[in-house]
Each structure stands twice: as structure tokens, then as C-alpha cells.
Amino acid sequence: QQHQQQQQQQQQPPPLGQPSPSPGQSQTPSSSSRGIDAAGSLVALKSTSKFVLGTKLPFLESRPTRSIKDFACLSVQEVESQDEMTGAISLHLSKRTFCKEQNLVRWRVMSGEEEKCQCRTWILISNAHLCPPNEPVQGGKRQLSNNIDPNVYLAAVTIRINYYINREGRWAQVLNMSTGSLYERQGYGTILMAGVEDLLRQECIDLVVLYPAQNNRAPQFWTSLGYGEPGHGSWLPEEERVSHQQGGPLLPEMDPYLNATLPRWEKKIGPSQGEHGWEEPKKIFGNSSRRHGGKLRFKPSKLRQLEPKDSRLKGDLLYEAWR
DSSP: OHHHHHHHHHHSOOOTTOOOOOTTSOSSOOTTTEEEOTTSOEEEEEEEEEEETTEEEEEEEEOOOOOGGGGTTEEEEEOOSHHHHHHHHHHHHTSGGGGGGHHHHHHHHHSTTSTTTOEEEEEEEEOSOOSOTTOOOGGGOOOOOTTSOTTTEEEEEEEEEEEOSSSSSEEEEEEEEEEOGGGTTTTHHHHHHHHHHHHHHTTTEEEEEEOOOSSSSHHHHHHHTTOBOOTTOOSSOGGGGSBGGGTSSBOOOEETTTTEEOOOEEEEOSOOTTSTTOOOOOOOOSSSEEEETTEEEEOOOSSOSSOGGGSEEEHHHHHHHHO
């Protein structure tokens, strides 16, 4: 009887999310090559080398395996049209985290060029229909507004751009980051940020800071992208760490439940002035556009070095930034 029980145990299928071991292999899958997501499905773990706080550190991050074909219809681009701005706002306001700051979210997206705002927004767009539009949303989360096609606007991020006070170049602060409720935990937020970081580097932005909400998702997501608390040595100069309320450029964020300031996380995404690979920013002007021959001609400003129509990444270029 004991022999029969042992045979039955050996014939039982492995638990959900675990691969069947091949002959001669251990029953326990290697944690360095595989992982299990929240739904229990098996996903591949890809070893990547990220520019984490100025040091190339290899680490493992869990994300769905994709090929270059998956990026054929994907595009990361700065919002320019009214529809794109409305789509980004709808994505942000579909999250409970941002519901209490609706007017602020709209102002950042719609009036980002204003000197007091200094915000820019990028969206991840897909022209492919990834799922039926009437598919129910799990967990009771709200869907996007009816006038926005969730199959087009997958994710959005709004970022404040600051020009360094005592040196050339820019740094950025993430203010709002949202993924459509139908597409959460499918890697689209990671794709968006990979593309945005690549575009930011093209405009001499070397550092990104943010204040992640202290919940079960945000810290894990930002850690997987290489962000973390600076510890004893911050990459942000002391004069840049002055809060906006005290006349500085930094916008600290509060935990509404604990009534305490959230910890600031950083990621060094490119070389700074004087470091190898650094390129001097283009000459800046007071306004981003100037009249020339009866037409408005774009001129670089502290806010931007590229026009919105040029700040975009798609297809194979987006794939290279992501992988």
C-alpha cells in the first residue's frame, strides 16, 4: 500500500504555475529562470542590466516574454492632440489614487507648457484590438470613459521637467503613472517607462525621481525598473531637493492615510555633465516657439529639447529600449 501511495504521489501533476520536471531534474524549478505571477500563471524571468543609481547592476525582473513582433503596433509618444490628452486624463482618473486630485491631473496634462506647471505627458498606444471592448473588469475597477477606446490608450505617465540650477541638463519627476484597468499586470507599464526613459535621455535628462505609493503594487513595480531610495548619497543636488512650497523645484508627495511624506526614489538613467557620454543640451530660449517667416518655429526651452511630434518611439526601436 505504501508503494502504491508513493506511485500516486509521483503521478500527481505539479501545482498551478509550476512546470513539470523533466527526467533527471529536481522537482523544484529554478527561481533564477522562472517565476509565478499573481494569477498563478508561469512567466519567464529575464536577467537584465539596468542603470541603477549610477551603477550597472544585474538583477532579475518578472515580466511576460515578448518578441519584436509584439511591438509592431505599439508606440510611446508625447500627447499632442486633444484626443490624446483626454485619453491620458481618463487613464489617470480611472485610478482611485488620483481621484482626489482631478483638477490637478487635468492641469498637468492640458497646461503642461505653462511655466508654473512644467509637465509633459506620454502615452502607450496600440492600434491592435487586444481584447473585446465589453470584457468585464475584474475586481470591480472602473473602466475608461465611454468616449475613449481602451484598445488604443494602454498606459500614461505625466512627468515634471526641471532644468538644473547650477549645471547644464535636466532632471525629471514622475507625478502620475497609470495603466488601463483592462491591461494591468501585462507589462504595458514597463514598456511605457522603458520608452519614456529612452526619450528623456535624448533631451539630456540624466535622473528620474518619484514618490511611490506605499501599497502592494507600486514599490514592487518601480523596484523592477531599477528605482530605489538613494540612501546616504542622492544623485539629486542639494539645491534641487528644496520643496516647491519653499521655492524649490521638488514636489514631495504625502501619504493621505499616514499624513507623512512618502520616501523619494531615484534612478540614474544617463550621464551627467562632465561624465563620459554626456552631450551638451541645445541652446535654450525663453519660449519653445518663435515666429519665423510668418510661421512659428520651434526653439528648445528649459522644458523640452524636442517637439511633441518628435518625442516618440515605436516598433523595433521601442523593443530595443524595452529588452
